[in-house]
Amino acid sequence: MQIVNLMTPDPKTIRSRDTLSKAKSIMEAGTFRRVPVVDDGRLVGILTERDLHKYSGFLESTRVNAAMRTSVVTITPYNTVEDAARLMLKHKIGGLPIVLADALVGIVTTTDLLRAFLIVVAGTSEIMKNG
Template sequence: MFVANRMTKNPTVVTPDTGIDTAARLMKKGHFRRLPVVEDGKLVGFLNDKDIMRVSPSPATTLSRYEVTTLLSKLKVSDIMQVNVISVGEDATIEEAALLMYKEKVGGLPVVSSVGAVVGIITETDIFKTFVDVMALEEGRTRFTIDTEDKVGVVAVIAGVFADSGYSIDSLVTCRQPTGRYEIVVRTSVTDDAKIAALTKAIEDKGYKVIHTAKIG
C-alpha cells in the first residue's frame, strides 16, 4: 500500500508571500490544519495552525478585531513557515510514512513527486484509516492473539490450522514482545462462538497458547 493511494491529493497550497490572514482563512474554510508552501512549483516550506497561533494575539488582548486583522495582514507566510520541511515521496509505502511521522513526531507530511512538486498531504488520520482498512475492522472480525516463541514454521502451522478448519485468514501480524517471545495476531471472519472455541482448541492442540480472542467491528 502506497502513500499515493492514501494521501489527500491536490492540496491547497500557499506561497511565501501569502499573508498570514489569508492562510488562516484558507485553513478555516477548508477545515484543515496544514498548508504546503510552494515557490516556482517546488516545496519550500510548511505551515500549520500552531505556527499561526504562535504569532496571533492572545484571546485576552485589548486589540479590536480590526487591529488583529491588520496585524496579521502585515505578516507573510515566509515569516513563520517551517523551512526544514520533512516530506515523503508519492511512491513511498504507507509504512515508511508512518515510521517517519513517528520518529519526527509530526502529524502530517507533504507528499512530493520525483521532480519536487507537491502532489498531496498524508496525515495521521490517513494512517489510522489505513490501519482500520487493512485490518477490516469495520466489517466485523474475530481477533485471535497467539503466544509463541521465535522459531521457523510457526506462521505456516497457524495458517494450516485455519485452512484445515475451512476458514480464511483476513490478516496476520507478528509482534515481538519485550520478553523476546512473539504474539501472532490473526483476524478472520468467523464470529460464531462455537467455531471460535473449536479454532482455539485446534491451535492449542498444536502447542500454541491462545491468550485472547475478541470480536471487533
C-alpha cells in the first residue's frame, strides 16, 4: 500500500518565525503531538511536544526556529506503508512528513500505521473465515 493512501493530506503547519505559544495552540486544538514547520511553501523543520517542554515558561517569547528540529526524516507519497514503518522504527520517531519536490503534501503518524495494520488484520481474518 502506498503511503499516499494512508497519510493525512495538507496537515496543519506553523512558520519558523511564529511563537511556540502559537504552535502549542495549534497542537492542542488538533490534538497533534507534532507540527511541520513550513516557510515559503517549503518544509524547514518539525516541532514536537517534547521540543515545547524544553521551553516551558518561555513559549510566548520563543520562536519556533529556536526549538524545531531541522534534520527532518521525510518520505514521498510514492513510498509504501512498509517504508514509512521502517523509517519510523529506525529513527525512533512518531511521525513522517510526506514531501514532493520540497513541498509538504501530508503527514503519517504511528497512529495511521496502526490503523492500517488493523485493516490488514481484519481483512486477513475475514479471508481465513471465508476461505
